[in-house]
Amino acid sequence: MNESLLSPVLDDDGAPFWQYAARGELRVQSCADCDELRFPPRPCCPHCHSFASEWRRMSGRGRIWSYVVPHPPLLPAYAELAGYNAIVVELADAPRIRLVGNLVSGPDEPLNSVPPERIRIGARVQAVFTEVNGMTVPRWVLERA
Structure with missing residues (x-):
């Protein structure tokens, strides 16, 4: 990482x-x-x-409420991950609660592992956890239908 x-x-x-x-x-x-x-x-x-x-x-389930794909990356450390996303997730069991994170293809996959064209408002997601700089953070994967 x-x-x-x-x-x-x-x-x-x-x-x-x-x-x-x-x-x-x-x-x-x-x-x-x-x-x-x-x-x-x-x-x-x-x-x-x-x-x-x-x-x-919480169940860890939610849906994409909003998202952005920053161009160009705002911080130099993210330049090599260009094409990454930042999503806002509305929790399924607490719809007034929204968390910001990243949509990835798996828990330890890079921030740019989901092509931007696959991201859709309303898509169902599930929380996964990965370590970043010694801390475990939630990220999101698309729920399997």
């Missing part, structure tokens, strides 16, 4: 997300009082203002 690719920035509120990802689990923070899901993680529920939270496991 290219060591100069971007890595997630850890903070206290989001650290559990990355800990679960390291175990191959996609989890979203939820309020322990009103049960509302929230992403990105934060200390206080925007609905009921409770500071009590828990992490709910």
